Structure formats: C-alpha cells, structure tokens
Amino acid sequence: xxxxxxxxxxxxxxxxxxxxxxDFLIAQAVQKGGMTLIETARARQLYDAxxxxxxxxxxxxxxxxxxxxxxxxxxxxxxxxxNDELGTIFTHDIRAQKVRYETTPLEGEPPTARSxxxxxxxxxxxxxxYLGACVxxxxxxxxxxxxxxxxxxxxxxxxxxxxxxKEAILKAASIAHANGRxxxxxxxxxxxxxxxxxxxxxxxxxxxxxxxxxxESEVLALYETDDVELAIRRIAKDARRLxxxxxxDEGCVAxxxxxxxxxxxxxxxxxxxxxxxxxxxxxxxxRGHTDGLGLEDSARLGAVAAGHIIEQIGPRxxxxxxxxxxxxxxxxRIAG
Amino acid sequence: xxxxxxxxxxxxxxxxxxxxxxDFLIAQAVQKGGMTLIETARARQLYDAxxxxxxxxxxxxxxxxxxxxxxxxxxxxxxxxxNDELGTIFTHDIRAQKVRYETTPLEGEPPTARSxxxxxxxxxxxxxxYLGACVxxxxxxxxxxxxxxxxxxxxxxxxxxxxxxKEAILKAASIAHANGRxxxxxxxxxxxxxxxxxxxxxxxxxxxxxxxxxxESEVLALYETDDVELAIRRIAKDARRLxxxxxxDEGCVAxxxxxxxxxxxxxxxxxxxxxxxxxxxxxxxxRGHTDGLGLEDSARLGAVAAGHIIEQIGPRxxxxxxxxxxxxxxxxRIAG
Numbered sequence: 012x013x014x015x016x017x018x019x020x021x022x023x024x025x026x027x028x029x030x031x032x033x034d035f036l037i038a039q040a041v042q043k044g045g046m047t048l049i050e051t052a053r054a055r056q057l058y059d060a061x062x063x064x065x066x067x068x069x070x071x072x073x074x075x076x077x078x079x080x081x082x083x084x085x086x087x088x089x090x091x092x093x094n095d096e097l098g099t100i101f102t103h104d105i106r107a108q109k110v111r112y113e114t115t116p117l118e119g120e121p122p123t124a125r126s127x128x129x130x131x132x133x134x135x136x137x138x139x140x141y142l143g144a145c146v147x148x149x150x151x152x153x154x155x156x157x158x159x160x161x162x163x164x165x166x167x168x169x170x171x172x173x174x175x176x177k178e179a180i181l182k183a184a185s186i187a188h189a190n191g192r193x194x195x196x197x198x199x200x201x202x203x204x205x206x207x208x209x210x211x212x213x214x215x216x217x218x219x220x221x222x223x224x225x226x227e228s229e230v231l232a233l234y235e236t237d238d239v240e241l242a243i244r245r246i247a248k249d250a251r252r253l254x255x256x257x258x259x260d261e262g263c264v265a266x267x268x269x270x271x272x273x274x275x276x277x278x279x280x281x282x283x284x285x286x287x288x289x290x291x292x293x294x295x296x297x298r299g300h301t302d303g304l305g306l307e308d309s310a311r312l313g314a315v316a317a318g319h320i321i322e323q324i325g326p327r328x329x330x331x332x333x334x335x336x337x338x339x340x341x342x343x344r345i346a347g
Numbered sequence: 348x349x350x351x352x353x354x355x356x357x358x359x360x361x362x363x364x365x366x367x368x369x370d371f372l373i374a375q376a377v378q379k380g381g382m383t384l385i386e387t388a389r390a391r392q393l394y395d396a397x398x399x400x401x402x403x404x405x406x407x408x409x410x411x412x413x414x415x416x417x418x419x420x421x422x423x424x425x426x427x428x429x430n431d432e433l434g435t436i437f438t439h440d441i442r443a444q445k446v447r448y449e450t451t452p453l454e455g456e457p458p459t460a461r462s463x464x465x466x467x468x469x470x471x472x473x474x475x476x477y478l479g480a481c482v483x484x485x486x487x488x489x490x491x492x493x494x495x496x497x498x499x500x501x502x503x504x505x506x507x508x509x510x511x512x513k514e515a516i517l518k519a520a521s522i523a524h525a526n527g528r529x530x531x532x533x534x535x536x537x538x539x540x541x542x543x544x545x546x547x548x549x550x551x552x553x554x555x556x557x558x559x560x561x562x563e564s565e566v567l568a569l570y571e572t573d574d575v576e577l578a579i580r581r582i583a584k585d586a587r588r589l590x591x592x593x594x595x596d597e598g599c600v601a602x603x604x605x606x607x608x609x610x611x612x613x614x615x616x617x618x619x620x621x622x623x624x625x626x627x628x629x630x631x632x633x634r635g636h637t638d639g640l641g642l643e644d645s646a647r648l649g650a651v652a653a654g655h656i657i658e659q660i661g662p663r664x665x666x667x668x669x670x671x672x673x674x675x676x677x678x679x680r681i682a683g
Binding site for chain 2: 027029030058059061062063064065066067068077095096097100103104105107108122324325327329330
C-alpha cells in the first residue's frame with residue numbers, strides 16, 4: 012500500500028451551521044463553546060428552533076486530515092457514516108479532498124451523524140451533536156494495512172463517546188506501534204475530558220499515544236487545575252513524544268522533552284467562525300511533523316491553518332492551504 | 348389569512364457549491380454562467396468529479412422570498428421537495444427564515460432537487476441542476492387563499508422546465524388578478540429564454556405578468572437581438588406594469604410607462620460568488636415595490652441586496668439584509 016503521511020480516525024459528521032445570538036443559546040440551554048451530545052428528539056427540537064443554516068462536512072479528525080492534504084500532505088480517514096444523503100455528502104467531500112476513505116457505511120438506521128453548530132457574533136461555536144451512525148464504529152473498521160502504511164495515526168478524544176470506538180483505537184494504536192509508526196490524539200473538548208479524564212491520562216502515561224493536542228481548557232480539565240503553566244508542564248511530561256497546546260489568540264506552545272517553543276497566533280483579517288480551529292492547528296502541525304520539520308515550523312504551519320479556518324464559515328478549508336502566504340514559505344523549505 | 352407582501356413560486360432546490368477553475372468547466376463540458384438541466388447519471392458523474400462542497404438551500408424564487416423577509420417584508424413560498432434529508436434541509440431553512448412554506452412534499456422518488464454550482468475564481472457561477480421532485484409541482488399545489496392573500500405573486504421562468512408547473516403558474520396568475528393582485532416573473536436564464544421564448548413573450552404581451560425581471564443576456568435572448576437598449580425598450584413596452592433589467596456591474600434600469608430610472612451597482616468589498624445576484628435584486632425591488640416605494644428606491648434596495656449576496660458564498664443571506672447600511676436608510680423611510 013502507498014504510504015500516507017497521516018491517517019485520522021473520528022466521528023464522521025455533517026455540520027449544520029447557523030448564526031445565533033447569546034440569548035438564543037441561553038433560551039435553548041446550549042452550552043456555549045462546548046460540544047454537547049444530543050438524542051433524536053432534542054436534535055429535532057433544536058433544529059426546528061434554530062435559524063437558516065448551511066451544511067458542510069465536519070468531524071474533528073476528518074477536518075484535520077482534510078487540512079493535511081490541503082497543505083500538500085497525503086492522508087486517509089476512518090469513520091462511520093450511514094448510506095444516506097448526508098453520508099453521501101460526507102463521503103464525497105473527503106474523497107474530493109483526495110483523502111483515502113473506504114470505511115463501510117452503515118446500512119439502515121441510525122442515520123449519518125450531524126452537529127448543529129451555532130455561531131455567535133463573537134465567532135465562538137457551540138455544538139450539539141447527534142452521533143447517529145458513529146455509534147457503530149468498531150475494531151472491525153480498522154484496516155491493518157492502512158494503519159501500517161500511515162506515518163502517523165491520529166484520533167479524536169470524542170471517540171470515547173460512542174461505545175466501541177475505543178476498541179478500534181486501541182487496535183489501531185497497537186498496529187501503528189508494531190510497525191514503528193506514531194500515534195497522536197486530540198483531547199477534543201473540555202467536557203469530553205471531564206467525562207474520560209482517567210482514560211485519557213492513561214492513554215498518555217501508558218505510551219499508547221505519542222503526541223497529544225489540547226487547548227487550554229482541555230489541559231486544565233485533564234489536570235483538574237486552573238494553572239495553565241503547571242498543566243502544560245504536566246502534559247509535556249505525560250506525553251511520550253510531544254504535547255502541543257493551543258492558547259487561542261495567544262498562539263500555542265509545543266513541548267518535546269527539554270525543548271519548548273511558543274508561536275504566536277497569526278493576525279486575522281476577521282474572525283467569522285472558530286469551528287475547526289483546533290482541528291486545523293493539528294493539520295498544520297502534523298503536516299510539518301510528518302515531513303520532518305521541527306517543533307517551531309510545525310507549530311507555525313498549525314497557526315497559519317488555524318488562522319485561515321476561523322476567517323471562513325465551516326471547518327473544511329475552502330482554499331488550498333498550501334498556497335497561503337505563511338504556509339508556502341515553510342512548505343517550500345520541505346520541498347527544497 | 349394574513350396578508351403577505353410577496354408569494355414566490357419556483358423549483359425548490361438545495362445547492363451544492365464548490366470552487367472550480369475554468370479548465371474543470373471545459374473538461375466537464377459545463378456551460379459557464381448558465382443553468383443546465385442534468386439527469387441522474389450525469390448528476391452522479393459530475394458530483395464524483397467535482398471538489399469538496401458546501402450545501403445551502405437555493406432555488407431562484409425561494410432565494411428571492413428569503414431576501415424579501417430578510418429585508419423586513421413578509422413572504423410565502425410554493426415549491427416541491429421530496430420527503431428526504433435534502434427536503435428537510437430546504438424546508439427548515441425557508442421556514443427558519445420566517446417564510447410561510449406548506450407545499451406537500453413528495454413521498455418516494457424522485458428525491459429533492461439539487462444544483463451543483465461551480466464557482467470559478469472570477470466569482471461566476473455555473474449551475475448543473477437535477478430537478479428531482481420539482482417535476483411533480485402542479486396546479487394542485489396552488490393554495491388559492493394564499494395567492495389571494497399575497498400583494499404580489501412572483502415566479503421564475505425556470506418553472507417552464509418541469510412539465511406541469513406552468514399550469515400551476517397560470518392558475519396562480521389568474522387567482523392573483525381576480526383578487527386585484529400583481530404578478531411578476533423572472534426570465535431566469537438566457538438558455539431558459541431560448542427554450543421558451545415565445546411562451547415568455549406571450550406571458551408579457553397577454554398581461555398574465557405585470558412586472559418582469561431580467562438581466563442583459565436574458566432580455567437580448569428574448570428579443571433575439573444584440574442591442575441592449577433596443578431590447579430594454581421592447582421589454583418595457585411588453586411589460587404591463589414595469590420591467591427591471593440588471594446589468595451586472597453597470598447596475599440596473601427600471602422602466603414603467605414613461606418613467607425610466609438607472610441605478611448604479613453598489614461598490615463591492617470582494618466578489619466571491621455571483622449565485623443569487625439576480626434573485627436578491629428581485630428581493631430588494633419587490634420589498635420596496637410592495638410597500639409603495641417608487642422605481643428608484645425599489646431599484647436601490649435591489650442593488651444593495653444583490654451586492655451583499657455576491658460578497659458571500661451561496662444565495663441565501665447570512666446576515667439580516669434590513670440592517671445593511673444602504674438598505675436601512677430606505678427602509679427607515681417606509682417605517683417613518
């Protein structure tokens with residue numbers, strides 16, 4: 012099999028994105044800035060209440076691999092949709108991005124997952140996610156040859172929500188390491204960290220995961236502290252290979268052993284929608300890392316990709332990221 | 348029944364919008380700038396070939412009424428979707444925009460219509476439309492009380508493509524006129540005009556239609572001439588009440604009897620996607636016209652709405668149009 016830079020595994024989701032004001036979030040009891048799991052009845056009720064929307068493929072790890080490829084890397088994806096119209100949209104979009112995607116779709120119910128994303132005037136996104144077909148992802152969906160062929164396998168912490176996806180991840184991590192490959196994860200969401208704190212810590216401390224991505228609120232949740240510097244020191248120690256922590260408009264910190272770099276956020280023309288910021292930071296970082304770049308260049312690529320995605324609506328890049336000014340210089344160095 | 352400012356009738360379509368370059372249009376034999384009808388096999392082939400997309404509700408007349416309401420007017424819509432996921436999206440979006448929409452959805456095949464819209468770097472959009480459930484729209488879908496309750500009924504020329512929609516339109520026009528209401532139409536597309544030139548001329552000359560909207564290429568096609576000034580004089584003469592002709596970045600001309608006004612296009616911050624420009628011009632014009640504004644103010648509202656929609660991706664307004672600077676002044680005058 013061809014070698015891929017990055018294989019990502021995650022909940023395969025179509026995003027339904029609408030503008031909303033803070034009063035609407037309060038009236039609808041939507042947790043601002045977070046990802047809340049919802050069931051069928053709540054999904055229907057919230058959809059009926061929310062404003063006109065646009066639809067785009069999403070899913071955290073799927074966004075990340077789409078970004079890797081948009082930055083000139085190669086990628087594959089594993090995640091479960093149903094054989095329905097939203098599943099067709101998801102499948103089209105990721106394949107059209109030149110990401111290898113061959114996970115067998117679910118026949119029948121439940122339908123393809125969807126996340127209702129409300130974007131407030133401050134650009135913050137609040138997600139209410141119906142997992143649908145994602146609950147059927149299991150170890151049988153892990154293609155051993157594909158994992159072995161990927162330089163790095165990346166998964167989202169959100170996969171601890173569906174019942175059997177964690178088995179799929181443990182299988183994939185084991186295959187990756189048996190083939191001398193790396194394993195990375197994202198902590199996904201502070202509430203998700205609250206739900207699975209001990210398991211996530213164990214993934215790091217056991218060496219199941221080599222590289223971890225988190226934002227400030229996630230790393231604080233992981234160590235149950237309000238001291239960011241302390242939390243970063245601890246995650247850097249727990250991570251086998253490296254930890255990258257994003258800090259919103261303060262940029263990011265990446266730590267690997269004794270080496271620490273801090274990279275500022277890129278200046279924005281306009282902040283439209285933060286959906287996908289963390290996902291695309293991981294895209295840039297992994298694009299650099301899997302091509303042998305150091306912490307600083309990798310983090311800079313991450314900052315450029317994250318900065319771009321929040322200047323548009325939706326988490327999939329609408330322009331080729333490799334052509335962005337800040338990215339091009341760094342990528343030219345890889346090519347050169 | 349409550350009175351509505353505008354009732355629109357059209358093909359109920361979900362847009363699938365992707366970026367493409369001119370080489371792709373040529374390779375795929377997509378007619379640049381036009382609307383081409385496609386069948387199932389071609390729809391599948393083109394979708395497989397095109398890049399990652401975003402989905403948004405569309406449909407020319409549906410976009411127009413969404414714009415009327417976004418400008419503070421009231422509106423209703425008649426158009427046929429199927430009872431499927433894309434139909435659910437279309438129905439949600441138009442109702443969430445506070446447009447009354449109660450057309451009975453089609454059970455079973457064909458599915459909800461979709462238009463694959465390729466946007467080239469110059470902002471031009473080229474549409475390949477699979478009509479799906481729209482072919483089932485017929486006179487039984489016209490709610491007589493609703494037509495009677497609308498100050499103005501507007502329909503798109505595209506409705507001459509499905510087999511029985513024209514019967515629905517003739518029924519609606521007859522009800523509207525019997526209730527002392529106005530009837531408006533859009534010529535929709537130059538190729539559409541080529542297909543139905545004599546019928547469209549007859550709609551005007553017979554007085555079935557009071558107000559006609561067209562762009563330059565459509566009005567040239569209608570009179571089979573390359574003289575725009577001549578074509579505008581002729582359409583103004585043929586239109587019972589008035590004709591409004593948009594001229595791209597040259598603005599528009601509106602003619603009613605002896606009165607002619609020309610209004611410039613608004614200055615753009617950026618041209619992203621021309622999808623919906625004509626539809627939203629009609630929104631603005633009709634919002635003004637149905638609230639008693641004259642030709643010039645109505646045309647200015649049209650220019651503001653059209654200018655806004657081409658600065659975003661997709662044909663449904665993502666911001667409230669009534670709050671746009673150029674619109675607000677004119678609307679304040681109505682309110683005042």
